[in-house]
Amino acid sequence: xxxxxxxxxxxxxxxxxxxxxxxxxxxxxxxxxxxxxxxxxxxxxxxxxxxxxxxxxxxxxxxxxxxxxxxxx
Amino acid sequence: xxxxxxxxxxxxxxxxxxxxxxxxxxxxxxxxxxxxxxxxxxxxxxxxxxxxxxxxxxxxxxxxxxxxxxxxxxxxxxxxxxxxxxxxxxxxxxxxxxxxxxxxxxxxxxxxxxxxxxxxxxxxxxxxxxxxxxxxxxxxxxxxxxxxxxxxxxxxxxxxxxxxxxxxxxxxxxxxxxxxxxxxxxxxxxxxxxxxxxxxxxxxxxxxxxxxxxxxxxxxxxxxxxxxxxxxxxxxxxxxxxxxxxxxxxxxxxxxxxxxxxxxxxxxxxxxxxxxxxxxxxxxxxxxxxxxxxxxxxxxxxxxxxxxxxxxxxxxxxxxxxxxxxxxxxxxxxxxxxxxxxxxxxxxxxxxxxxxxxxxxxxxxxxxxxxxxxxxxxxxxxxxxxxxxxxxxxxxxxxxxxxxxxxxxxxxxxxxxxxxxxxxxxxxxxxxxxxxxxxxxxxxxxxxxxxxxxxxxxxxxxxxxxxxxxxxxxxxxxxxxxxxxxxxxxxxxxxxxxxxxxxxxxxxxxxxxxxxxxxxxxxxxxxxxxxxxxxxxxxxxxxxxxxxxxxxxxxxxxxxxxx
Numbered sequence: 156x157x158x159x160x161x162x163x164x165x166x167x168x169x170x171x172x173x174x175x176x177x178x179x180x181x182x183x184x185x186x187x188x189x190x191x192x193x194x195x196x197x198x199x200x201x202x203x204x205x206x207x208x209x210x211x212x213x214x215x216x217x218x219x220x221x222x223x224x225x226x227x228x
Numbered sequence: 229x230x231x232x233x234x235x236x237x238x239x240x241x242x243x244x245x246x247x248x249x250x251x252x253x254x255x256x257x258x259x260x261x262x263x264x265x266x267x268x269x270x271x272x273x274x275x276x277x278x279x280x281x282x283x284x285x286x287x288x289x290x291x292x293x294x295x296x297x298x299x300x301x302x303x304x305x306x307x308x309x310x311x312x313x314x315x316x317x318x319x320x321x322x323x324x325x326x327x328x329x330x331x332x333x334x335x336x337x338x339x340x341x342x343x344x345x346x347x348x349x350x351x352x353x354x355x356x357x358x359x360x361x362x363x364x365x366x367x368x369x370x371x372x373x374x375x376x377x378x379x380x381x382x383x384x385x386x387x388x389x390x391x392x393x394x395x396x397x398x399x400x401x402x403x404x405x406x407x408x409x410x411x412x413x414x415x416x417x418x419x420x421x422x423x424x425x426x427x428x429x430x431x432x433x434x435x436x437x438x439x440x441x442x443x444x445x446x447x448x449x450x451x452x453x454x455x456x457x458x459x460x461x462x463x464x465x466x467x468x469x470x471x472x473x474x475x476x477x478x479x480x481x482x483x484x485x486x487x488x489x490x491x492x493x494x495x496x497x498x499x500x501x502x503x504x505x506x507x508x509x510x511x512x513x514x515x516x517x518x519x520x521x522x523x524x525x526x527x528x529x530x531x532x533x534x535x536x537x538x539x540x541x542x543x544x545x546x547x548x549x550x551x552x553x554x555x556x557x558x559x560x561x562x563x564x565x566x567x568x569x570x571x572x573x574x575x576x577x578x579x580x581x582x583x584x585x586x587x588x589x590x591x592x593x594x595x596x597x598x599x600x601x602x603x604x605x606x607x608x609x610x611x612x613x614x615x616x617x618x619x620x621x622x623x624x625x626x627x628x629x630x631x632x633x634x635x636x637x638x639x640x641x642x643x644x645x646x647x648x649x650x651x652x653x654x655x656x657x658x659x660x661x662x663x664x665x666x667x668x669x670x671x672x673x674x675x676x677x678x679x680x681x682x683x684x685x686x687x688x689x690x691x692x693x694x695x696x697x698x699x700x701x702x703x704x705x706x707x708x709x710x711x712x713x714x715x716x717x718x719x720x721x722x723x724x725x726x727x728x729x730x731x732x733x734x735x736x737x738x739x740x741x742x743x744x745x746x747x748x749x750x751x752x753x754x755x756x757x758x759x760x761x762x763x764x765x766x767x768x769x770x771x772x773x774x775x776x777x778x779x780x781x782x783x784x785x786x787x788x789x790x791x
Contacts (some may be wrong), residue, residue, distance in 0.1 A: 188605075192612035202621045 316348025354717030425519020573772030
């Protein structure tokens with residue numbers, strides 16, 4: 156079973172970060188949210204490993220406290 | 229309705245009102261799909277059964293419309309699969325639209341070599357009508373129309389009912405009560421029992437319309453279509469050119485207003501075109517819930533179908549799971565009533581069908597969460613999956629417009645005899661799985677399932693079971709019929725031939741491979757060699773006897789004769 160790699164794994168971190176922001180150019184907030192979600196689903200499918208994905212979800216959620224006022228759709 | 233006239237079944241004054249009181253073995257409340265299937269199954273086993281229904285006709289308007297392959301196979305066993313399959317519309321292709329575009333399409337086209345298709349669509353009233361017709365041919369089944377249960381009391385020995393009729397009330401006592409009186413289950417309420425779960429804050433309009441159209445016979449599901457923005461719509465064909473249209477309305481919709489033809493027509497015209505010609509047959513606005521009773525088996529009272537558990541309609545898991553409930557229940561109850569199995573066997577009905585209900589509720593809840601996103605982010609992910617589905621196969625597996633009903637594999641059932649680790653099998657026919665059909669040549673028809681009937685069956689590949697052993701297994705108190713695949717018929721035994729090799733493939737068969745099938749056709753044990761003691765042990769286990777007690781004291785005595 157694989158574990159989530161949280162060591163630096165990007166050859167060019169600054170380039171990646173810029174490309175990520177570039178991906179959102181000319182998009183409004185709703186569109187950006189959609190594109191982020193699509194990106195996440197594509198990457199999740201690429202990774203495939205359930206344990207890695209769940210570890211990533213837990214890591215992403217860390218330090219983010221639950222909020223009571225969840226907006227309905 | 230233009231295409232269907234509800235039959236009126238005759239109410240008869242019950243003899244109890246004139247002083248003839250008779251204690252009953254099994255009484256069923258509710259002559260819907262589930263209650264009728266239970267009644268037919270019991271009556272076919274020679275068990276007298278009385279069905280009470282508060283109405284005098286079948287379903288008014290269609291409700292359930294999609295019947296799964298497994299349901300048709302159960303109906304075949306009950307002697308009424310053919311009319312449902314014939315009248316029903318079979319379909320394989322589903323299309324999912326998102327906004328203006330086709331997101332993707334899927335094909336349920338089953339692998340060849342099955343008698344029944346993946347699904348047929350048929351109005352519920354036809355389904356019930358065919359079951360009533362079948363029940364009426366069985367002397368052991370009596371249906372009383374316009375008989376409403378108004379009071380119930382129970383103890384360890386049985387149940388006493390108060391039944392209201394147009395001519396007055398009467399008391400009726402029975403040993404067993406099967407409750408199949410639907411989602412609102414008056415009997416459940418009378419007994420003060422409740423269901424637990426979730427109500428979904430959404431409303432849906434169903435309209436059944438009569439329309440001659442060249443729409444293909446496919447399941448079409450729209451997310452956020454241009455003619456009904458921000459909501460979902462489903463179009464499905466039924467028999468007689470009747471189409472089911474299901475519009476998501478949202479929680480704030482007014483059900484009384486939405487039901488009015490003046491409000492339905494514009495929605496339909498927006499969808500089908502301004503010049504579409506159709507007539508509304510029936511319309512209803514519904515909300516739904518995913519919930520179940522904590523237990524289905526309460527001593528001498530057993531709940532089945534919607535009375536026991538509720539799901540959203542997406543996935544066709546309501547009527548289909550209800551029919552599977554009674555498929556699971558009736559053979560067990562029959563053995564218990566005949567004194568051949570301990571009453572605790574019915575606890576396994578609870579275990580197996582609660583596991584199935586939870587599986588159905590899980591799938592149905594997930595479909596509902598996809599169709600009705602409950603938060604902004606949930607909507608975003610849904611749209612992301614739909615948008616990716618247009619180009620990428622993987623995302624189509626994330627889109628959920630209802631995961632269509634498949635039979636539950638009773639993997640964890642304690643009625644299964646585990647296969648030892650060193651005995652290897654591949655394929656889907658694990659203990660707990662419903663027996664897969666396959667084409668055969670045989671005395672009872674062209675399909676494996678035609679030969680199974682409603683008893684335990686030992687399916688053996690080759691002639692590993694000596695004639696004497698087969699005869700003894702068939703004469704056991706809990707009879708087990710041997711079905712031999714291949715070879716020459718000896719001793720009048722059922723011998724079937726594998727028509728094209730599919731039977732052997734589906735069962736991963738080698739010479740001497742044996743499968744023990746329960747009366748509901750679920751696999752409960754399998755071996756690579758025939759061992760009569762192991763077969764009897766597995767029958768004992770599958771009927772709630774502990775491994776070291778014999779069935780009605782008979783097994784030990786006769787076992788040596790088998791060699």
